Amino acid sequence: MKRYLLGTAALSTAAGAAALLALAMPAMAGGKTKIDFWYGNSGHISEVVQQVCKNFNDSQQDYTIVCTSQGSYAAAVQNTIAAYRAGQQPTIVQVFDVGTLDLMLSDAYYPASKLMADEGYKVDWNNYLPGIRGYYATSKGEMYSFPFNSSTALLYWNKDAFQKIGKTAAPATWEEAAEDMKALKAAGYACPFGFDITADESWQFLEQFSAVNNEPLATKDNGYGGLDAELVFNKTKFVKYITDLKSWYDQGLAVIKDEQAGQDMVAAFASGDCQMILTSVGDHGTVGSTAKPGMNWSVAMLPVYEGVKRHSSLVGGASLWVLAGKSPEEYKAAAAFLNFIAQPEQALFWSTNTGYIPVTKTGYDYMVSHGFYDDPKYKGREIAIASLTASDELSATHGTRMGGFLQIRNEVANGWQAIFANKVSVQEGIDGMVERGNAILRRFEATYKGKQLP
């Protein structure tokens, strides 16, 4: 059967002169296999990713990786889907936590554990930190993607301010934190505790809080056990937490700081305006580079409620997925790249240049032995690792495996915005989040009818 290519000329008249200016596709340089890697980071982090890619390209002769920022996590996923459905997908893509489940339920990927076994790499998957492994592994404990940029939430506190109220340590419980806020307020600080109520903050106020306090978000092991999970966080300590937060807000102990108010909470902390915030360890470098000169500050684990045994906090960030439909050579290249970034030296490079944490034990040990955590610039970041490994057993919220989770986070934000604007009571607001969130879960379940969670 002969195949003819027709029609190139047919439409090019309509295209006019522009059609003649076609750009050349990048050539396969010197017989090397070229693969694409699409990611969502931007700004300075994108530059570090580019440097990682360059280091890989310089480290060997056989493969070239071309890394392209898609500008945001959502765009990276969306653009990859578009490309995948047109048969033009990159070999590796970075997928953020809330985009994971759609991909996991599709046929579009090559499972990480299988790829590495097929390509002859021996990977000790238990080397990944438990909090990270618990988040990304399937219910059967298999890893389908490679944890990449990872972080966890910490309490940032201003040592100078705490010294004024006679304290040298950060509060370990919320009861203690409430006393500290009152003392800070009495000492003349306008913003003892800064917080934010946008959708992104669901990650720490709902998800991280539930993890460290060992409270579930949903039935079925937070969704790991099946797509028919139902949200239950309107019956957990989360209600008490929001009730407390609201009362601290009403007393002027906790102040809303977000971008729209002109100053987000990280900036508010760095400038010395707010004395405590909860945010990602990823902001450690930001605070360091923008803090008021001479300000003494540190980080601590998230507070828990009194009487609660602290559990490991959650990982946040994104992981790398290898997509289906590529050639054996491309998979070889992908495995080589993923093996490269899993090396301890790369963990040190990555964490030195970004605020992200190492994802493996060997990476962490390597950084410790190289004195990374003794450097005053990075001191305190080891608390993130301590927080991720605070308990041996997995907490009720060791992760979230729920579909439409971005929309659920949006419902959470809508709910507490209404609570803080005094439109609804705390319980009504949280019931509303759960009710609308469950509708999203049922819709997702119907979309994947007949599919089993791996």
Place this chain on the structure above:
Amino acid sequence: MEKRALFSNKWLGVALITPQILLVFTFFYWPTGQALFWAFTLERPWGGGNEWVGLHNFASMLGDPVYWASVAKSMVFAFATTGFGMGLALVLAILADRELRGFRVYRTVLVWPYAIAAPALGLAFRFILAPQAGFMAFLNHVWPGSWDPVLNGLDAMIAIIIAYVWKSIGYNFIFFLAALQAIPKSLIEAAAMDGSGILRRIKDIQVPLLTPTIFFLIVINLTDSFTDSFGIVDIMTQGGPARATELMVYKIFFDGFKGLDYSGAAAQSIILMLLVIVLTFFQFRYVERRVHYK
């Protein structure tokens, strides 16, 4: 609207429009048709299955009071931005058209806002409208609590309207100015000779001759503010606080582009398109009657 004097060569007319038709068919209707088909299914984003559900997506959407609230907000936003954006631009264009001292500077600078890139626009307005720090902090200093877009839905709506109008003035201004320039000087001079003053001439000559452009801008502005406003919402408020700025198109963008609910976004898109088509139809039917083409 129909001209009396037409060319009789029917096929030439068809040939002239064919390139555009080929383009819109290939790059709009073909892909859009597929995307909108998903409204009647539950589409999996990575492919591999889409269950036919008939009108289920529409039923669950239209049965949700939250959806109707977002329709109302979209209307408010569209009419407010169109009204302010066009009104201010018209006044400025008429003044700039008078060629007073420095008119070249005005003509240039008043178009510039349209050229600003989205991330910069968000940053600048965040600075200007921030209640605790920016220029609006002054307002809060004089009347404490008067400006709070973080928790007050009305203030947040005003903030996105201001940012959108600011950008659209440049767009409207340039088309108004182009139309004003097309009005022959002789006409205005003749009217002046007859003793009618400037304001009179604006009302009797310039505005009637501008009606084709005004009509054009009303239709385009309304359509754009319904369908092209998600970027500003995304940068400034993300639909909050508590859905106060959740415009229909932002919800479509959020569900479809960010949240991967292709079917839900498709169903919402169909409703939005129908709404805008009906609105546009009424404008052509009733508003265009008042346009003076001759």
Place this chain on the structure above:
Amino acid sequence: MVERTPILDIVSQVLLFLGLLTSLLPMSVIVIAATHDIWTVNQVPMPLIPGHDFWKNVTEAWIRADLGPKILNSIVFALGVAAGKVSIAALSAFSIVYFRYRGKMVVFWLIFITLMLPLEVRIVPTYAVAANALSPYQTILDLTGITWLVHQATGVQIALKWGLLNSYTGLILPLIATATGTFLYRQYFLTLPDELTEAARMDGAGAIRFFFDVIIPLSRTNMAALGTIMFVWAWNQYLWPLLVTTDAAHGTAVTQLKELIPQHFGIPDWNVAMAGTLIVMLPPLIVVILMQRWFVRGIVATEK
């Protein structure tokens, strides 16, 4: 312009000046941000007295985002889109206003409806078309059985393929269809007196000559306005250029600019990002200035 009206002139000047200030205010915030160092730019409120790092930031943005070649790409892209839109819109509107054929209004509406659905929502199938612009026609041939018939009759398997990814054609062509432009010209053509057409026909001029000799010269101001707006619009496009140019070397200035925007957990170097914004904004601002030369007062009386 004709008589002296001092009070009205003062009022006009004041209003225009206020408009000028309002237009420049957000931009001045960007300019000031671009002069600060990273620490100052993150202060709240940001100091409005300019800092000293302007050139440093501009240089860093220029190098980091590789703006030189990207701006060249953007110029080709935006000029292509603007020129394409201006000409295709003129042709379409000419056809709709000056000819009579069945389905004319349907065609106008079909063009108009393209305004109503943002690319973000139809990105998946649109990308498939960009990967092979002839795929719709292939599908039609397949579905109608023509592919099969031709194959049976001649042994030739029809496989239409025209990939647009990583090409200027792919960047420009899908964005050229324009409802705004067609509508604008329609409005303008409808105001042109019928006598013009009649006179041209009396002279024996056909439609094409009438279009080039009469319509185009008369439309100069509108074309300048439309061309400017479309240039700026295309210049600021983000999602489409990002998708079709997977090869970083062929990206546009605005896609590069987005890469400068600080992300959470990254260093918040808004000073560099704003310096980059200024550079990227410059070409559109220059186009707006140049456009003024085309704004010439009308000479033909459009009324009877």
